[in-house]
Amino acid sequence: MSESTLVQLCNIYTDLTSEDIQILENVASTLQLHADLKNAYMFIDCKMNNSEHAIVVAEAFPRSSESVYENSVIGKIVFESFEPGVFYSYRTGKKSLTSQAVTQEGKSVEQCVIPIKNNIHQVIGVLISEEEIFKQLPFVVGHKNVSFGQEELNAILSSSSSEMPMISDLLMEIFLLTDKDNHLIYANPVGVNFISEMSKTEEIRNKNIMELLPFIKSIYDFKEDVYLFDLTVDRKHLIIKKIRMRDKERLRGTLLIIQDVTELRTKEKELMMKSVVIQEIHHRVKNNLQTVASLLRLQMRKGFPEESKVYFEDTLNRIYSISSVYELILSNTDADDDDVNIIELTKKVSSTMVLNEIHKKVSLIIQSNGNRILTTSRKAVSIALIINELVQNSLKHAFQEDSQGEIEVSFYSNKDFLELHIFDNGVGMSEPKSSLGLEIVHNLVRNDLNGEFRYLPVEQGTHAVITFPISSEVVIYYEKENTDS
Structure with a gap:
């Protein structure tokens, strides 16, 4: 009998024993039932060997609703920055509830993570349940897992008053937003300084991001909509999060969040x-x-x-x-x-x-x-x-x-x-x-x-x-x- 995809992925990317993999297969055999019962998207993720990341080894989508996921995500890499609950459960062996995680296709979901343990109580994988967070959520007093104040935030951000800075202006991370044609339409102050330093030019508004930052081209060319990159450019160590924003199949723009971790890497050395x-x-x-x-x-x-x-x-x-x-x-x-x-x-x-x-x-x-x-x-x-x-x-x-x-x-x-x-x-x-x-x-x-x-x-x-x-x-x-x- 040929090996299942789960077995193949576990053998290639993890250090799990055959007994551990059998436990995961037993859990995977019930995923579709759970997906239909909870009307939720079910996954099994496993930590990769010699890596800080995880990989999706099994999935099941509810058959009674329109899917949040356009394509299968089996074999996709999972990063802690986007799904912290997965790695929290791995480290602690405890259940995790995350009010907002980012899927492999850049959509927000409410996520519940439960560790899967073997017979000696080691965490060998995590079982994940995800439900889509809809754009319009009623505010309920005492509900801790929904955001609120969207209208007030929009009013502040759209105000012409310069007394109230945008939230991203206060952060040390570099925020860059490009339109569907990859033209730079927003950069926070740290981002403006970064691009000016790297490109040696002050004219950056509405310029093609790949002309300003040539090393970005490989990131934009990478097919995944949500991914995390670790690059070294001109002695700078950068961690770059890329999130493509889509309306159905239409690309609306791309958000880059860049952290300059040069000093951190130096301290690590x-x-x-x-x-x-x-x-x-x-x-x-x-x-x-x-x-x-x-x-x-x-x-x-x-x-x-x-x-x-x-x-x-x-x-x-x-x-x-x-x-x-x-x-x-x-x-x-x-x-x-x-x-x-x-x-x-x-x-x-x-x-x-x-x-x-x-x-x-x-x-x-x-x-x-x-x-x-x-x-x-x-x-x-x-x-x-x-x-x-x-x-x-x-x-x-x-x-x-x-x-x-x-x-x-x-x-x-x-x-x-x-x-x-x-x-x-x-x-x-x-x-x-x-x-x-x-x-x-x-x-x-x-x-x-x-x-x-x-x-x-x-x-x-x-x-x-x-x-x-x-x-x-x-x-x-x-x-x-x-x-x-």
Whole structure:
């Protein structure tokens, strides 16, 4: 059986798995029913790989009304500037209601966007419902999604008084309007300065825009009515939005909105250089920690009193825990991202210690409870050391030689707090004894996490709990409902 258009587009333009694409196909199979039921235009958009844009992979138009769309838009690129709700739902995983979005054919629509998620709660696409915004909308008190004051605005704009400037005159973006023959009929003050600078002429009114700005020709020649271009011209970095305005099939004019982002691009390059420097620092910190660990192992091989061995091993585990944070940072595909996935960090730190404990058969269980938790490198170092100390305590004291047991590390969250539970089914303890490890845990929880550390009474084993507030440095994604402990 030949592949559907949706499958072909997803395979070419996205990184989605076959299972994800099947989910999208299942949703697409119901689009026509939804379109007819709601009398709305239905679409599925997917983020493109290696791009900030999205692509339309499926559509359905209502059969009971005149279509807003003249042609199919499957395979068309979607830009955030025109449809911000699509990208909001992708980033947050939440529903979006946009009172006015611009279609691929330059028409205004009311848009509702719902994220489509896979079995592990990742957003793999968005389901979009669009309804046309008619030119004449009655003003209803309390209705938040309709514009009003069109007559008053027209009166102001058509007034001969110079006391009230046009809104576009107050903006930093360049606004240019050409007629059906591509003659310049309007430019705001920033636009006049821009054209005069680029064309070296002051005579611009009613001139052909392509004669004034030759680089515009490729934009006007581009067949799409609504598109966003990123150009570099004479060392200027420009983002150009083009919107052709039509009355049925008749072209009335073309609106260009141009942003000069030269300064922004320069700052982005500076930030990129800084991020490269920061990455190099992370590399050096990790390498230095590994060097220190190598020196300690060398010292251990040279021989030392048996009673000192445990202290060397504890120190090596602490160094490894800190080093794990930097390894995870360096594994991020985004060079600017120094956030650390706490779940992955816990697996890395805990599993290494369990595997090294060859005389005890201990199973390690990590429970994320549906959460994906990210935190800054600073907090991650503290959490890594806390997990190291508590798991290490369980391995040392909870199980006898050649015994079997379990250590479980779980994460629970509610609106304000995150809880880290470390439980073992070992011999337990009557009362926690003071030690350097527990002192480290208490200090890190109190001073770095602003949290609380305590042991809970259990019938068998030990149960340690760390509770700390969720802040701007701790972000939780794909959260399921948890039962507070």
